[in-house]
Amino acid sequence: MLYQALYVPEGGEPFQREILSEPQIARYVAGWGRANDLGFAAVQANTEQPIGAAWIRLFNSDDPGYGYVDGDTPELSVAVIPEHRNRGVGAELLCYLIDEASKQHPAVSLSVSVDNPAKRLYQRLGFEIVERNKTSLTMLKRLAAEGASKLDIRSPATSR
Numbered sequence: 001m002l003y004q005a006l007y008v009p010e011g012g013e014p015f016q017r018e019i020l021s022e023p024q025i026a027r028y029v030a031g032w033g034r035a036n037d038l039g040f041a042a043v044q045a046n047t048e049q050p051i052g053a054a055w056i057r058l059f060n061s062d063d064p065g066y067g068y069v070d071g072d073t074p075e076l077s078v079a080v081i082p083e084h085r086n087r088g089v090g091a092e093l094l095c096y097l098i099d100e101a102s103k104q105h106p107a108v109s110l111s112v113s114v115d116n117p118a119k120r121l122y123q124r125l126g127f128e129i130v131e132r133n134k135t136s137l138t139m140l141k142r143l144a145a146e147g148a149s150k151l152d153i154r155s156p157a158t159s160r
C-alpha cells in the first residue's frame with residue numbers, strides 16, 4: 001500500500017518500485033508496530049484482497065516526515081489501489097482512522113501534492129492548510145478529545 005500512497009499525476013511516469021527502499025519513503029512503514037502506530041486496511045469482501053489502507057505514524061524533528069508538524073502530531077498516509085479509487089474507499093478509511101486517532105492524539109497531519117485531487121477530500125474532512133510550497137501542502141486536522149463534550153459546560157460561579 002505504501003507504493004499506492006505515492007501520488008503520480010495523471011499521465012505521469014509511475015515510480016520505480018525501488019523507491020520503497022529509499023529511507024525517506026520507507027520510514028512510513030519500516031518497523032511497523034511501534035508505539036503509536038495505527039492503521040487499517042480495506043479488503044474486498046468476496047476475495048479478501050486489500051484494496052486500500054490508511055495509517056498514522058509519529059515522527060520527530062530529527063527525522064521528520066513530509067507532512068511533519070510536531071512530535072505530538074502523527075502523520076497520516078492513505079492508499080487505494082487504482083481500480084477502487086473514487087468509490088468512497090479512501091473517505092471511509094480516513095473517517096475510521098480519524099475517529100480512532102482522536103482517542104489518542106490532538107491532531108493528525110499529512111502532505112499532499114498541490115495538484116492531487118485527494119486534496120478536496122482532505123478539505124471536506126476538515127483538514128486545513130498549514131504550510132505551502134511550490135509542489136506540496138502540509139495539512140492539519142485538529143481532533144476532538146475522546147469523550148469531549150459538545151456542550152459549553154461552565155462552573156456555577158462563571159455562568160452568572
